[in-house]
Each structure stands twice: as C-alpha cells, then as structure tokens.
Amino acid sequence: MKSYKVLFAPTLTETRQEAGKTILDAARELGLYIDSQCNGRGKCGRCRIRVVEGKAGPFTQEESEFISLTDKGLGYRLACMARVAGDMTVLIPQENVLSSEAAKKVFSKRSAVVNPAVKAYVLDVPREEGAHIAYFERITTLLAAQYGLKDLVVDIGVLRGLAEVMKEAENIGKATTFVWMDREIVSVRSGADDACLGLALDVGTTTVALYLCSLRDGSIVATASTTNPQVLFGTDIMSRISYSSHHPGLGVKRMQTELVRAVNALIEQMTAAIGLSPQGIMDVTVVGNTVMHHIFLGIAPDHLGLWPFSPTVQGSTDVKIREVGLTANPASYAHVLPIEAGFVGADNVAVLLSEEPYNREDISLTIDLGTNGELVLGNRDRLFSCSCATGPALEGAHIASGMRATVGAIEKVRIDPLSFEVDYAVIGTDGWASRHAAGDLKPVGLCGSAIIDTVAGLFKTGLLGQDGAFKENGGARRLRKGQTGTIEFVVAWSHESATGKDIVLTQRDVRQIQLAKGALHGGCRVLMRRLNIDSLPRMAIAGAFGMHIDKENALAIGLFPWIEPEKMDMVGNAAGHGAYLALMNREKRAEANRIAREVTHIELALEPDFQKEFLRALSIPYKEV
C-alpha cells in the first residue's frame, strides 16, 4: 500500500500515512484532537479541517452538506470523509462562530459612545428637473444642505456605480450615503437604509478573533475565531519573520493572503448567519502585535528581526479594504491601530484603550498574556511598558502534553496532598472529572491554566522543590521516569484520555514554566522599580489564558508579584475589546495614537536589574530578598 507524508498544523506534526486512511483517523493516531460528534460518519459536520497543500481524495456527498462552495475552494473538508491520497498539509482550525444572542455577551463593557468613523446619512433626493448636474455634485450639495457636510471626496469605486444608484434614488426619493471621517463617501445606496456593520479584528499569532458589530447602536451581532493559518509558516513570530526573509516578497504575500482568506471565510459565515451582505461592512479596525500588524498590511516583517528592530510604521494606518483583500465594502478603510515600540504592538495599545490605566489615579498593572507577555504599569501621570519573552509554554505549546485552551483540554487540576491522586476538569464538560460518568468527553491534553495548577499542586504537596526539581523520593505512583529518562508526573492515565496516551507534565515542562514566569515576574519587578513601588494596588490580566487560570495557584507559584486576589481582574480579550471601542468611537483612535506615543517603553534586555529579578523569579515562588 502506498504511503504519503501528512503534515498537521498548527502543531506541525509530521507523519506518514497509508493512502485511503481518513484524515480523522490519521490525526487520532497522532493524539491530535479533532472534534467529532457523530464519530466519523459525516453526519455532524464538526470535524472541518483545511487541506492547505496537496490533495485529499474525492469530495463526498456528506461534505457538500456542511461545506460551502467558497470554503471548498479554500480546501475545507470533513476530516472523517477526506482520505489521504498524496503528500499533504492539513490545518486543524479552531473555528468558532457565534451569532446574535451569544455574541452579544462577548464584552461586558459596551462602548459608552457611538461615534463611528463611518456614519450613514439618509438624504431626501428631490427629482432634478434641470439637466446636466452631475450625480456626485448633486449628492454633495444635498449632504451640505441637509447635514452641513463640506469638502467631501468620493472613492473611485463608488463613483463608477453612482449614476445607477442615483437614478434609482431619484425614483424612490431617498438615498443613504456612508461617509468616512466626514471626509470621503465610501458607499451610496438608494432608499433610506442606514444599516451598516463594522468589524473589529484581533489578529493573534495563534488565533484570530472577529467581532461583527452594528455601527448604528454599538451592539455585537456576531463573533468568530479561528486558528491563524500563518501557523503553517511557523508557530511564533520569529519563525514568521524567518519565513518572510527566506521567501523575499512572496513570503509576506502568502502569509497575508492566508490570513485574509481565513478571515473572509469567517466573515461569510457570520454575515450569512445574520442574513446580511459582507458588502455592508463599512469599517474595520485591526489590532495585533507588530509582526501581525506588518503582515496584515503586506509589509515584509524581515527588518523587525534585525538590529535596530525598527518597525516600518508606528502610528495608526488607514488602508483601503481592497488593498488588503478583505471581503467587505472595498471602498472602505481598515484602520490599523498604532503600535507602541518594537514588539509591543497594536494589540497592547488596544488593551490600554480597553482598560484606560491612563485615566486612573491609582496605579495598575496591565498584563496581556499571549505568546509574549506585554506589561504596562502606571496611571494618569506616567506609564511604563515592557515585553517579556515568556515563550508559548503558558499557552500550552512546547509542553509534552500541552494544548490550547479549547474543547478537550484539561483546564483545572488538583492533587490530593495525601494520596497524590489527581482530579481535573475538562473544557466542554461541567465540573470535576471525578463527578462524571466514564464515557464523558475524554481529555486530550493540558492547557496553560492546568499546567499552572499542576505545578502549584506539585509544589504544595511537596513533590516539587523550590528550585523546580521533582523530588524523586516523593513516593507518588504518578511520579515516574519517562521514556526519555527525565522524570514526569502523570495527570491522566492513558485509559482516561482521548488520545490513548498518558497525559503528563515533565521536568522539562516545569523548566519551561519557570523560564516563562521568570521573564514575566522579572518584567513586573523592573516596571515596579521604575515607579518606586513594591506592591501592586491593581492588576488586570487580559487574554484567553487569564480567563482560565486559578488566581491562587498563579500567585502560589509566583507567576507575578503578590497581590490580593480580589484586586486582580481577569478582563478577557481586552485587545479585541479595544479594537471594538476604536470601531465604535472615532475619538478612541486619536486617543490610541496619543497613548501609544506617551507610554515609555523599557527594553528589558538593556535593564541592569532584569537579570537579577529573572533569576529570583525562577524560584517557586519568587525569592524575596
């Protein structure tokens, strides 16, 4: 039987598989989790994957039930139906589309002000008796008379269709004009129809989140997220930079295109779900770290990886939708938020917009935990920021049994101090596993919060020393020498897991967590020293990671400086929320540019204190002097 090379992303796991095997079976063999409720019978449509390179076997009748023609064109398949038929690269996207009611609950804080960059103006259009007056000038005259708008320009795309629309508008007696920043007409409709959408786009290194909003009232009408398909080119920003450098010109183009395709597929799903056209998206705001920011704009990020690490542009950038290829009104603009400095990107600026530490009198520490940890400390008087190279361990990456915080991940762990037995909770089920009947959702791996819990539990039960070394004489049967000779702790046995393999935390994993917390905690200390404070009045933790972690356990291992748990806020996707605020209120855009410039960035590598703090913070917990 012929066999072929199959590469799975985002994990970049490579395998050889026999021709004819389904992709679902191949993934399961490798311990890669793909959701399937019908157990591989092509009935539930949950096992959507994307064949990015190479070709799978023929597209089946079952698949056509769940996969649109557009998505088919992008390589979407059902993993249980698509069969290995050649070398291929398969992306397992973590897609999630919510519409209406569910989406409305995404942000607890709605925008207080609805003052978007694009506003709708409904016009009375009297029938023009005199001949020869141009349609564009007719519209600007009406906008001036009815709304006082002056000196307007118009997008060439709008101009090309204007005569048709205006003839219809004259028949109806109404037209609706969409004006960007009181300056440029980006759409004209006949009739009185001021419905228009905005999209807030949060481009993470690993995950892309979309918030589709009504520009009329600030409500959120749909949200979606997916794996950033750029993981195909490397899981972290340095490998994306490297991919771009090794493929001059084409590298950035390909990464940009893959990102936009994935976003467009979601836009189509979201708008279809609420019965609107993507052309009704009249404005887009975009946040992301500096590398994501550059790639989104089609700027090769090569120079970000080389001294002097200068970005191409720092301030906010408005770019025509058609120049980046998004499925939205092509005449509109995408507003890309400003970046702060180096790798402290527009995502962090958005977090600040959401948290507004610059408007507070009390000092607060804002931590955005993604693949990097980005910190801002201060208040209305001054703000200091730094970027900590925490690495991806806190996201569950580069950890033996690690995975992202998604369905099937163990999110909580507790270890009995006497028996050393383990209980855990799995995302997608309610409560602790010990209360569930067998046959319930089986765990696939450990996400970041479970890793923290495990390290904390091991430390509290005495199985792990202050230096992070396992105590082999701990006597627990779950502590054992693993296959590679290093010690590991078994969180779940093979018979309990979805992959049929033990879920473990290894000595190497603990070291990764120590390095991550050393960097994060050390960074906090350097900022605190700048402000001359040794305790924190308030802390806000942004990012998906923060939503799952157990505060006490995080403090127990010294992930950050001690603070009373009730002064610690888990603020969710504050970057996405900041993008939403900039979408709903144009004043926020000016505010973002101002604060991006006002924050004083501290380069940790150049701080004499950092090395000392880093070393202290390696200890569990932090070693006070």
Add this chain to the structure above:
Amino acid sequence: MKSYKVLFAPTLTETRQEAGKTILDAARELGLYIDSQCNGRGKCGRCRIRVVEGKAGPFTQEESEFISLTDKGLGYRLACMARVAGDMTVLIPQENVLSSEAAKKVFSKRSAVVNPAVKAYVLDVPREEGAHIAYFERITTLLAAQYGLKDLVVDIGVLRGLAEVMKEAENIGKATTFVWMDREIVSVRSGADDACLGLALDVGTTTVALYLCSLRDGSIVATASTTNPQVLFGTDIMSRISYSSHHPGLGVKRMQTELVRAVNALIEQMTAAIGLSPQGIMDVTVVGNTVMHHIFLGIAPDHLGLWPFSPTVQGSTDVKIREVGLTANPASYAHVLPIEAGFVGADNVAVLLSEEPYNREDISLTIDLGTNGELVLGNRDRLFSCSCATGPALEGAHIASGMRATVGAIEKVRIDPLSFEVDYAVIGTDGWASRHAAGDLKPVGLCGSAIIDTVAGLFKTGLLGQDGAFKENGGARRLRKGQTGTIEFVVAWSHESATGKDIVLTQRDVRQIQLAKGALHGGCRVLMRRLNIDSLPRMAIAGAFGMHIDKENALAIGLFPWIEPEKMDMVGNAAGHGAYLALMNREKRAEANRIAREVTHIELALEPDFQKEFLRALSIPYKEV
C-alpha cells in the same frame, strides 16, 4: 484558397482577403494608407499596425527587430510581414513619438510657474542610534524638521517597501521623498535624486496625445500621439456610449483597458527613448471630453446618452494611478480635470486654462474643433459656452476621400479660376505639388483644411452656388457625375494618388461641410447675441484642425462669423497645453475648478434663435439679414 474577414480600424472598413496576403497589401487595395519606406521589405519598421482581434501568421525575424516583447504581447506587427491567417481586426494606429529637442518645441508657451502637485524633497538622513523608531515616523520627522511639512500620510505601496529604502538611505546619508499636494508621500528613494517626470494626457475621441515633462523645470522631454484604440468600438462618442450600454460593465472596462494599453505602450517608448523608468512618472493630468473623461475613470458613460444627460462627476477627480492601470508610479495620482456641463468636457476647460479669456478685458471667442465644436465667448466679467454638433466632417471623417491631417493627406487646395485646374500640397512634403517631381509622396486623401479650401475654391470659381449645389453647367472637366449618380469634383486623379483612385469631393461631402459650418457658425451667433455684440474682437482656434486651415478660405465659406484674419489665432493643441499647465502648476487645478463652474453653459437645442442662425449659416457664406 481560403479567405477571411479583415476589419480595419479606425475607418472600420471591412474586407475579405485570401489567406497569406500581407496586411499591407490588403490595406493598399482598400485605399487605406500605411506608411512604408522600404516598400514592404521589413527593413524600415514604419508600417507598425496592431492586430486587435484574431491572429495573423507567424511573427517574423524582421518584426522582432522593430517590435518589443511588450508591444508584441499587445498585438503589434509590421503590416508588410504579418499575413492574413484568419478573421481579424487590425488597428492602423497613427503613432508619433518625439523625444528631447523636437518635443521641446511643442508648446510655444511654457508654464510661467513651476509649482507641481508632486514635489521632491531631498533629506539628510542621519544614522539613527536609538532602536525602535519606525521608518515612516523617521521620515515625517525629517520632513518636518528640514522642510516644515506636517500631517503627512503615506501610500500603502510606499510603506511596503519603506524599510529597504530607508536602510539604504541611512548608509548613503540621503533620501529623496516625493510628496503629493504637501499631503501624501507617494515615493521614497535612497540618495539625493530629485529627477521626476509628469505626464499630461489629452484623450481625444480619435487621437490621444501625451506630453512627458520634467516636474523639476517644466521642460517637455518627450511627446507622443496615437489613435485612440476605442475607435474599434465606434468612431464617435455616441457609438462609444452605445457600445458601453450594449455590454454592461464589460464594455467600459474593455474601452478603458484598450486606451490605457495604448497609452502605456507610448509611455514605455517615450521613457525608453530618454533612458528613464516609467516609475519616475510621479504625476499625471488628464483632459478629454465628458465621455472620454468617464471612460478613462472606468465609469460607464451610458447615462450620458440618456435624459437628463447628467455626468457622474463634474469637479476634478484625483484617482490612484494603480486604479486606472497606467504605467507610472502606482502610488501617485492621476488628476482628471473638471468638466463644464454635458458634453463640454475637461478638454474645453483645459483650452480655457491655456487661453485664459477669463483674465482678459477684451472679449474673445475660443473654438476647440474636434469631433464636436466647443465654444466659449466672453471675458473676465462673464463667459458663455456651448457645444456644436459639427460632426466629424471637418476632421475628414465621413467624407468620400476624407482622412485625418496626417502624412499623405492633402492639406491645401487651390483651383485656378480660369482653367479650373487644381494644385495641392501634401503633408510630409514641402510646398505645392506642381513644383514637385513625379514619384514624390503621393496623396492619400483630403484632410479637413483641404476640404475647406476645395469648397471655398469651388465657390470662388463659381462651380458651387451659395446654396451649396454644384453648378453642372460649370464646364470643368473635373466636375462629373460619380458612380453613385451624384456630382463630384476630382481634386487628384487616380494616377497621382497613393491609392490608385481619384480623390474627390462629392455633393454629399459639401452638404456635410454645410451642416458642420451651420452648427458652428450658428453656435457662435447665439453666444454673440448673449453678449450683445455683432463682431468679434478676437478669436482663438484650438485643435489640430486649426493648425492647417487657411483663414481666408474658412472665412470665405463662413465657417465662423467674419473677423479680421490677423485677429484670429491658431493656438494648436490648447487642450494638451492646458493639461500641461495643470501638471506644472497646482494653482491651475483650483483655477480650472473655479472657471468650470463659472462658465454659463448654453444648450443650443433649447435656444429659440439657434435654428434660425443655423439655417442662415448653411448658406455660403453666411447670409446676413
């Protein structure tokens, strides 16, 4: 032998030809003139034609000597080498490229002010020691410090290449920035190199003219002209509108693309001739009548042909070069001049910019003669304009032996009052034919000025009555009954002509000229009545036609109201000159928008006087009451 259908443009002459016949031979048989100095041996390269649809026989070695790969891709061939091999459409473009010395003489009036929309700023770029400052912000800081420029934005295309350029600029210590309207950076070069070009583009219904200029000093470095390939879709504006209406969406796209391709081919020839890159073209101004204006912008002109004949946009329009597809710096803008009203287009506005009647105290009449006649009468106090449907007869079209004023055309005719014998002058030779040896350049047909001369001569010698009817009893041997039964006058016998056919002026041709002059003269009278004047202090005649006509003869037949010949100026391509002025001096753009609004347009069809004036003006000369 198999035969195929061959359609020749711009005349739209159709023929069947045997396979294997050269296109040159096929054209000669039809009396269509194609220049050839080597007599069809593929040695001179003068017989360039373009196969627009269908395919000619194989591309020959001889052709590769004269036709670049780009041009080959556009269908360019040598007519003497390309053979009929299937149904095809062949465009005989009247191309003309002048560079350097010859080009410099094109306009007698150079722009007095050099204040272009795009200016070059050479920057000292000190090596930046601090890391993390973005390249765009570095440039804007330098531009503010060294030139006081503020609030600049940058084109996304420039941004994408900025890091590379700025790294080089830092090594050299200099960068050159090109800024549009003190507002947007459209190009950045490393080093101190402020050379940059501008292109003034005059899009006529039949002919496109290009003026390539230095934006540094206002000099003209190359000029070119070619047949507007839109003639493939109809010779006049109404048929272009009709083509667009019958091919919704695609029609305008195709006409736009063909125009831009032809312009791009010339841009490449012109820039290659002077050793510069088309990317160095940093600004473009465009003039044309309303239909040409719309098609250039990619706006379907359909609605211009229907009541209420409203254009889509009247004021000037700035459109990114990449949105129209010109071969020039894609981040720059094309500035399309404003149109006045209805069919009185940006070309007429450009004529006004060139002639400035609005700055004069004395009243002047400006006539732009193309396929339509466009008139403006007035002075600094007020200006009236109208458009006369002269039809294409004055350009030599729709006339039995008519042709455009190009090499081979008879441009002057005189008729001996006693013998009725004819002498003529041919474009491309010096002086009268009677002074030349046989074998010199043979005439192909009559251009507009020769038609006027002939009509005037026939009238003066009594062969033509005041009513425009031939006097059959005139007794001249050149006056005869033609093949179709109508009377015609033979200007040149078949043995003298390049086509081997008699060159004639028919009774029908005289009627066409009467209708043209009726419209033109009638229009002038209506305008004069508005200003309450019955004689003209000054007249300026723009357009290629005016360059060739004999003033006395034009006045003799009453082409326009009587004026002393010395008060009549032939101002050449004033539309092109106006485009050039708007290119060199940005103030002219505001001026154009102002005067386009200030001119009072008169719709001749709605004027009660016009019909009366038209009828009087049909008479030769004008019938004074």
